[in-house]
Amino acid sequence: MTLPVVLIIEDNEGHFRIMEKSFERFGVLNPIHQAVDGQQALDYLLRKGDFAGTALPDLLLLIIDLNLPKVTGIDVLRELVGHEHLNRIPRIILSTSDEPEDVASCKEYGYAAYYVKPPDYIKLTNYIKELNAGAGSRTSSLPGTGPLAPPVTPSEGGTKPLKPRL
Amino acid sequence: MTTDTLPSLKLPTAAASASQSRAERLWELLTAPHPSIAQANDRRQARLAAVVILGILGMFALELVFVPSQPGYGPMAVPILLTCAGLLLAYGIVRARYVTIGAVFAISFGALSVVGQVIAIPPELQTTSTLASSLQWLVLPLVVGGLVLTPQTGMLVAVVSIIGILFWEWLTPQDYSTIVTGGAIGFTATIAVVLIFVRYVQERYLVRPQLQELELAARLLERKNIDLERANREMRDFAYIVAHDLRAPLVNLNGFVNEAEFAFYELQSALNAASPHLDEATREKATRAAERDMPEALAYLQTNAAQMRSLIDQVLKIARVGKQELEIQPVDLYTTVKKITTAMNHQLDERGVELHLGQLPTIQADSNLLEQVLNNLLDNAIKYLVPGRPARIDVYAESKPGEAIIHVQDNGRGIEEADHAKVFQLFRRARNVDDVPGEGFGLPYIQSIIQRQGGRIWFESVPDKGTTFSFSLPQSEKGMSS
Numbered sequence: 069m070t071l072p073v074v075l076i077i078e079d080n081e082g083h084f085r086i087m088e089k090s091f092e093r094f095g096v097l098n099p100i101h102q103a104v105d106g107q108q109a110l111d112y113l114l115r116k117g118d119f120a121g122t123a124l125p126d127l128l129l130l131i132i133d134l135n136l137p138k139v140t141g142i143d144v145l146r147e148l149v150g151h152e153h154l155n156r157i158p159r160i161i162l163s164t165s166d167e168p169e170d171v172a173s174c175k176e177y178g179y180a181a182y183y184v185k186p187p188d189y190i191k192l193t194n195y196i197k198e199l200n201a202g203a204g205s206r207t208s209s210l211p212g213t214g215p216l217a218p219p220v221t222p223s224e225g226g227t228k229p230l231k232p233r234l
Numbered sequence: 235m236t237t238d239t240l241p242s243l244k245l246p247t248a249a250a251s252a253s254q255s256r257a258e259r260l261w262e263l264l265t266a267p268h269p270s271i272a273q274a275n276d277r278r279q280a281r282l283a284a285v286v287i288l289g290i291l292g293m294f295a296l297e298l299v300f301v302p303s304q305p306g307y308g309p310m311a312v313p314i315l316l317t318c319a320g321l322l323l324a325y326g327i328v329r330a331r332y333v334t335i336g337a338v339f340a341i342s343f344g345a346l347s348v349v350g351q352v353i354a355i356p357p358e359l360q361t362t363s364t365l366a367s368s369l370q371w372l373v374l375p376l377v378v379g380g381l382v383l384t385p386q387t388g389m390l391v392a393v394v395s396i397i398g399i400l401f402w403e404w405l406t407p408q409d410y411s412t413i414v415t416g417g418a419i420g421f422t423a424t425i426a427v428v429l430i431f432v433r434y435v436q437e438r439y440l441v442r443p444q445l446q447e448l449e450l451a452a453r454l455l456e457r458k459n460i461d462l463e464r465a466n467r468e469m470r471d472f473a474y475i476v477a478h479d480l481r482a483p484l485v486n487l488n489g490f491v492n493e494a495e496f497a498f499y500e501l502q503s504a505l506n507a508a509s510p511h512l513d514e515a516t517r518e519k520a521t522r523a524a525e526r527d528m529p530e531a532l533a534y535l536q537t538n539a540a541q542m543r544s545l546i547d548q549v550l551k552i553a554r555v556g557k558q559e560l561e562i563q564p565v566d567l568y569t570t571v572k573k574i575t576t577a578m579n580h581q582l583d584e585r586g587v588e589l590h591l592g593q594l595p596t597i598q599a600d601s602n603l604l605e606q607v608l609n610n611l612l613d614n615a616i617k618y619l620v621p622g623r624p625a626r627i628d629v630y631a632e633s634k635p636g637e638a639i640i641h642v643q644d645n646g647r648g649i650e651e652a653d654h655a656k657v658f659q660l661f662r663r664a665r666n667v668d669d670v671p672g673e674g675f676g677l678p679y680i681q682s683i684i685q686r687q688g689g690r691i692w693f694e695s696v697p698d699k700g701t702t703f704s705f706s707l708p709q710s711e712k713g714m715s716s
Contacts, residue, residue: 080482086489093496135478164481185485 071098072128074196077109077144078102078162079136083185087131090189096196098128106139110147113154127157128199129180134163134170142170145177158199162187466556473553480546484539491535498528545661548675552660555682558603562687565601567594567640571629574609581616585625592630597638599707600687607680608642611703614677615644617670620698637689637706645700649693657693666697680705 074096078084084102091100103109109132111117115124130148134141141161148154158180163170166184174182181195502524509517571594575582582589612627619625628643649657653664656674658681663674677691684691688708695701 080486082486082489083482086486086493089493135482164478164485185481186488 070126071200072126073099073101074129074131075101075103075109075112075127076131077106077136077141078131078133079104080133083133083162086186087189087192091193091196094190094193096193098196098200099125101125106136106141106144109136109144110139113144113148114151129196130157130159132159132161134161134165134174142173142177145174145179149177160192160195470553470557473550476546476549476553481543484543484546487535487539488543491532491539495532498524498532544673548673548679549660552675552679552682555679555686558683558686560600560687561602562598562600564596565599565604566596567604567631570601570605571608571612574605574612578612578616581613585616585619587616587619587625587627590626590628590630592628594629594631595633595638597631597640597707598709603683603687604707607684607705608640610676610680611642611705614703615642615646615701617672618667618701619644619646633709634706636709638709639704639706641702641704643700643702648697648699648701649695650697654695658691 074091076084076087078087088100091098101112103112108118111119113124115122132141132144136144141163145159145161148157148159159178161174161179161182162185163182164185171182183192505520505524509520512520568591571591575589575591581587608629612629615627616625623645626645629641630643631638631640633639647666649664650666653666656662656664658678659674660678661674663672681691684705684707689706691703691705693701693703
């Protein structure tokens with residue numbers, strides 16, 4: 069059985085790599101796809117442009133960076149709300165910003181969690197594993213809008229540096 | 235933009251007029267060789283006043299020459315009273331503040347002169363016409379008074395009075411006073427025209443230039459405000475850039491230092507395994523790199539990245555204060571201080587601090603911000619005590635008109651004179667605090683949040699004796715109550 073995809077919308081290659089490596093280290097086996105900006109993310113999700121004519125993979129989670137070139141993370145969130153099948157996918161906001169305005173505008177469109185970078189990768193990994201475990205029923209148990217349990221406020225967004233486990 | 239484009243608006247000062255008599259002041263105004271803007275304006279006003287006074291006196295002279303022998307016209311009180319009225323009026327024009335009073339006096343004196351004339355004319359000679367001629371003396375001050383208030387009122391009064399007198403003349407059988415009433419009409423109309431002209435001149439050459447100056451000053455001020463606003467906005471944008479553009483590479487720095495650490499530990503265990511197979515020199519180099527150089531480099535990278543993150547967070551925090559919404563409400567200072575000191579009990583006991591709470595009333599403040607301020611000041615007071623000396627911290631407040639002042643006093647190490655300037659500077663610290671960890675953020679931050687609430691913060695300090703930090707918070711009328 070193939071696992072559903074985690075789509076990471078992130079323009080900063082380093083941020084993406086750190087996340088990808090952490091997932092690998094902590095045992096996330098889901099395929100990880102990257103969209104390098106908001107436009108590519110929308111093309112991917114709506115099957116347009118380069119992705120036209122192909123089927124949308126089964127998506128487990130969207131990880132969205134806010135500060136993206138051209139089409140921003142907020143624009144992506146706004147677009148998602150209009151599509152029932154996309155709106156159901158849980159999303160985690162990852163941003164360098166903890167500006168109250170940014171948090172508020174994201175909240176308007178709903179998210180599972182808002183993390184200020186760098187996130188607590190262990191927490192993030194555990195969340196993905198939970199989603200994997202409940203994957204069969206997730207469409208009914210996880211509404212697309214409104215913060216999902218457990219809501220994570222920006223101040224709780226992990227800033228602890230990871231310690232290597234040897 | 236420079237400040238020297240702003241014209242100086244000098245207003246006559248109270249001090250200047252207090253030491254001189256009014257006449258001296260007028261004379262000086264009229265003759266000063268290089269008047270200031272305000273003096274020049276006063277001079278023009280004084281000239282106008284002189285024209286008005288002379289005009290009125292001239293009218294009386296003419297009237298006395300051409301209609302000298304009317305029955306009952308006798309009482310010289312009339313022109314005298316009117317002259318007084320004119321003088322008062324002129325005074326009113328010179329002292330613009332009293333212009334309304336001048337107008338009221340002029341009208342009252344005019345009314346009095348009518349009464350005077352009616353009383354002075356023998357009853358057997360009194361006709362409706364003599365009454366009409368008396369009324370002209372009321373008309374003039376009314377016109378003058380009206381003109382002083384607004385030109386429109388003055389003109390309206392003039393026109394109504396002229397029509398009224400003509401109508402009265404037409405109604406009543408003529409006896410002897412055609413000349414008087416005719417003269418009165420001409421007189422009133424002339425005065426009205428003169429005064430309207432005076433008023434125009436006054437507007438054109440006195441009021442308008444002043445208004446223009448004021449408008450210019452207002453425009454410059456507005457432009458300055460816009461500049462300031464823009465500077466503030468730029469500052470906030472700058473903070474935003476700091477937050478995001480600096481945080482992004484920092485995330486990578488942190489992340490890849492951790493990655494390097496992971497990789498390094500892998501390499502280290504591989505090295506341990508391979509160690510016996512290496513020659514002496516290589517093993518020594520590899521061991522030094524693995525046991526000393528790499529861990530040291532990683533530790534430095536990690537602590538410095540963390541420090542940089544903390545600095546960026548603090549810059550952001552202080553930049554955001556200006557945008558913060560305030561929630562000013564009554565806050566019980568005593569309860570607030572008690573709450574903070576209770577939380578600090580451990581530190582207080584550890585340093586053996588004797589804590590004295592003075593009068594701490596209910597004040598108006600944002601409770602959250604107030605708590606941060608007090609927390610920071612108390613924390614500092616404890617941190618910078620002199621080890622081994624009996625410690626005492628006093629917290630007390632006083633209410634002044636419009637503000638509450640709160641003092642936090644300690645008998646700690648104090649701040650040296652040379653370091654006073656650094657106290658409220660971001661990331662600067664005094665030289666005598668190297669033994670106490672700190673970043674130089676707390677005081678600048680609380681200064682920002684006190685200023686955000688419209689207050690001030692300051693301190694008095696004697697090295698080795700102690701420091702008193704004081705801050706004020708604005709209080710509205712019903713502000714402070716015990």
